[in-house]
Amino acid sequence: MDVNREIQTNLSGHTVIVTGGTRGIGLGIVRVLARAGAELMVTGRKRERLERVAQELTAVGVPHRTLQADVARSETSSAVVAATLEAFGKIDGLVANAQSFRPVTKLEDVKESDFDLVLETGPKGTLFLMQAVLPSMRERGRGRIVTFGSSMGNTGVPGYGPYSAAKEAVRSLTRTAAREWGRYGITVNCVCPASVAHRMPIADEGSERAKAFAEMYADHPLGRDGDPEDDIAPAVTFLLSDASQYLTGQTFMVDGGGIMRA
Ligand SMILES: NC(=O)c1ccc[n+]([C@@H]2O[C@H](COP(=O)([O-])OP(=O)(O)OC[C@H]3O[C@@H](n4cnc5c(N)ncnc54)[C@H](OP(=O)(O)O)[C@@H]3O)[C@@H](O)[C@H]2O)c1
Numbered sequence: 001m002d003v004n005r006e007i008q009t010n011l012s013g014h015t016v017i018v019t020g021g022t023r024g025i026g027l028g029i030v031r032v033l034a035r036a037g038a039e040l041m042v043t044g045r046k047r048e049r050l051e052r053v054a055q056e057l058t059a060v061g062v063p064h065r066t067l068q069a070d071v072a073r074s075e076t077s078s079a080v081v082a083a084t085l086e087a088f089g090k091i092d093g094l095v096a097n098a099q100s101f102r103p104v105t106k107l108e109d110v111k112e113s114d115f116d117l118v119l120e121t122g123p124k125g126t127l128f129l130m131q132a133v134l135p136s137m138r139e140r141g142r143g144r145i146v147t148f149g150s151s152m153g154n155t156g157v158p159g160y161g162p163y164s165a166a167k168e169a170v171r172s173l174t175r176t177a178a179r180e181w182g183r184y185g186i187t188v189n190c191v192c193p194a195s196v197a198h199r200m201p202i203a204d205e206g207s208e209r210a211k212a213f214a215e216m217y218a219d220h221p222l223g224r225d226g227d228p229e230d231d232i233a234p235a236v237t238f239l240l241s242d243a244s245q246y247l248t249g250q251t252f253m254v255d256g257g258g259i260m261r262a
Pocket residue numbers: 019020021022023024025026043044045046047049069070071072096097098099100121148149150151192193194195196198199
């Protein structure tokens with residue numbers, strides 16, 4: 001036995017694109033990938049948020065670029081990939097995290113524009129990016145793609161119809177990409193995270209919002225919300241590494257077992 005042979009979870013020198021890496025789960029992923037040694041292309045729509053991330057990465061000496069880009073547009077996906085290749089010469093991983101939302105709406109009131117937004121930023125945006133990174137990954141015979149679904153697609157939570165449908169479409173595309181591109185050394189997996197505190201900051205103890213939050217975790221196996229850096233990003237890091245090389249086309253519920261309540 002070779003006791004020096006390590007499980008390959010290190011991402012030293014790996015070039016990874018993280019879409020929507022300026023806040024929430026995406027920002028947590030950026031921070032953890034930076035610690036794992038990756039060089040990063042971070043995208044988002046808001047310039048000031050991108051500048052904050054760039055300052056943070058510069059301060060710790062992590063090679064990076066940021067690009068203001070809306071994932072809903074196919075031409076910006078190609079621009080993200082072109083800028084990444086120009087800066088780093090290769091692409092090892094894509095984390096297709098960005099997704100826009102609409103306010104909670106009952107199915108009977110959903111408008112075409114509500115549906116268009118989640119489809120454009122979810123499955124279409126994910127597909128355009130996957131297509132854009134494909135040539136570079138195929139040429140090198142290795143690639144890791146991580147997409148984002150939602151447990152709401154499984155549970156049909158009222159008020160989230162278009163969002164849930166869009167996230168299920170992402171999971172479906174994940175499986176097709178895994179089958180079509182596996183022979184090129186590319187793995188494609190989907191993460192369904194649970195980390196809501198950054199979207200729904202808990203107000204004063206005893207408030208309605210705090211009660212709703214407590215109820216959400218009352219019958220949860222681990223009894224708590226996921227943390228972007230400590231709970232979600234490590235799973236994504238694993239899926240970007242060589243340690244996950246025999247996993248593809250799968251959905252990972254990174255939700256502390258919350259899906260089991262449904
Ligand atoms: N949080 C959860 O519990 C949860 C549960 C299930 C699934 N998910 C999935 O996990 C992923 C991250 O969720 P999150 O809660 O961290 O979201 P979030 O807090 O809303 O952050 C979304 C990120 O994506 C960027 N973004 C949004 N729309 C974009 C667009 N059209 N083009 C480019 N960037 C865009 C945002 O920055 P700008 O606004 O500056 O563009 C931001 O950086 C999403 O795919 C979401 O569907 C999250």
